[in-house]
Amino acid sequence: MNQSPLPTQANAAAAAPAGLAARAAALVAERPTLALTGILALLVLITGLVEPNYLSVSGARNTLLQAAPLGILAGAQTILMLTGGIDLSVTMIATGSAYVAANQSAEGAVIAIVLGIVVGLVVGSANGVGVSVFRVNPLIMTLAMSGILLGLFTAWAQTILQGSTQMGPFIKLIGGGSFLGNRIPYSVVVWALIAGGLIWLLRRTGWGRLLYAIGDNEIAVRLAGVRVWQVRITAYIAAGVLGSIGGILLGGRTGAVDLQLANAFLLPSVAAAVIGGTSIFGGVGGYAGTILGALILSVLNSMLTFLNVGQAIQQVVYGAIVLALAWGYAGLTRRA
């Protein structure tokens, strides 16, 4: 913006033939979700070329089954990234909640799920207090929390949480089952409800606006009379609860839980939010983009699985595409 202070004739002439492309670029820059939807469609088509059976109801169902827990965990990251935070313990919260829910499966589904979510409530509160009251950097607070949780649950797995590592039938149904003739997974319904709630909270409520405001300029928000620390704590609690729900769904999908359950979701949960256009510095983004990010990563995962190229190449391609998407996104939105 500070490069050419005066629009010259030459500039205008050069811009004319590229009018259509420029208009398309401007449209995409204005609505980045369009570009993401395009990328998603492209990836689905490529995956369909690789494996024709993928373009079917069951293919879509499998991708959605993968995407639901990831999307919910990425929702936790989105809320926190909007405030300028991050949660590296979200996958341990998920694993811990699933572990508790499996352990209590004999007590009935309701108690199992409630106790599982309590894990997220407690851990989220602790993270929130550490970050907002004691002002520990969120990266460090949640990293330390992740280590603490791993230690606690490893120890508890042999003591107070000894016993069942199998999820109860109801949670298995919610996490992995489908209805309408095996077409629509229940977990996607849960995800859709959460997504609707999150989008409403972020766009239409004071709490949502405060999250954006804190991420944008915390000092201004504080000077405006907001108790920033309280908002932050609630954000971490919300993230913890989302982590729990994601973990319980994931546990229901796999049927049995272990302490590695959600490990592999940590980096994708951040990547989904970032691809979806939520800034890691806070104040910019939203959950709609994150949903697309989670879907893109899940389709990508299916594609790489179908290509059967081995784990090494999978990781390389996965990283390269995440980088390319983030780069493209940054380029597009900067031009706007």
Next chain:
Amino acid sequence: MITTVRSAGVALWRTGLARNTWTLGVWLLLSVLLIWYATLIPVFGQFQVTSISKNSLPLVYLAIGQAIIVIAGGIDLSLGALLLLTNALAARLMDDQPFAMVLFIAIVLIAGLGILNALVGYVISVSRVPDIVVTLATGYIWSGFALWILPSPGGGTAPEFRWLFTGAQSGIGGTYVMPILMMAVPAILVFLLSRHTRIGLSIYAIGSDSVASRLAGLDVRRAKISSYAIGGAMAALAGLATVALTGTGDPRFSVGANATLNSVAAVVLGGVALVGGTGLVLGVVAAGVILIMLNPILSAMGIDPNNAQIIQGLLIAGVMMVGGLVTLLRERSA
């Protein structure tokens, strides 16, 4: 005149102390832990010192590299993956080679990984995608390459190379001279580089305020790229130390991910704030050793290793909370 000189000297000492309280505190904590450990176990001698110092090498190297990048205002979540990549390459290439060849490979790897990560720094600075996102993605790429080069644990290195890092050709026992030397020399070199050279000072400057640095005429991009180059070279050194310690290569993704997270923890414990521009590399060295030392200390206390993980987490969170509280109180009183 003498009094003025003396008071100036005292003032210099005071500001020095005030500025470096955290670094001194971490070294003090390390000394206290060492003494405590010495009283905890029946025999404390060469074996324990050697074991602690050599086992700390990979984390200390990685943390030094991370510290330089964090001081420059960035963060590198791919350092653990670079460690894996070096580890895999070294174990693959060095197997059954003479020592001279092994040394040559080591130097090429250090230079190569430095250049590779400089490229990442360049991408970050050109694309303006946040550091954390770019390195998250490149972390996948490097660990994928590591797995491709070394599909399963294996490979090896020359006994002399193991001696270089561990003080024993078998990697077991030996004296503490080599590991401590191998820890101190790179640490002091990077410390001097960061505090006494033009590029080092510009790394601090861009981390402190990159806009002001640019307006003051600093080449921000060059400083950023340099910090990533140093980080890459230190990650390579960490990978080489891992080969020397274990005698093999291990390309597992989780090894790299844990190493990255530990390096960030060591950096913050060592007094380098994640906002950039502050802290000393020397504090990070002590913090890295402390994180490694906790395990033998806790096992000497008869605490089971799972609880060791809990205590390590509590220690990191607790230290940072105390630090946050201190700044809060200072702000209140100011």
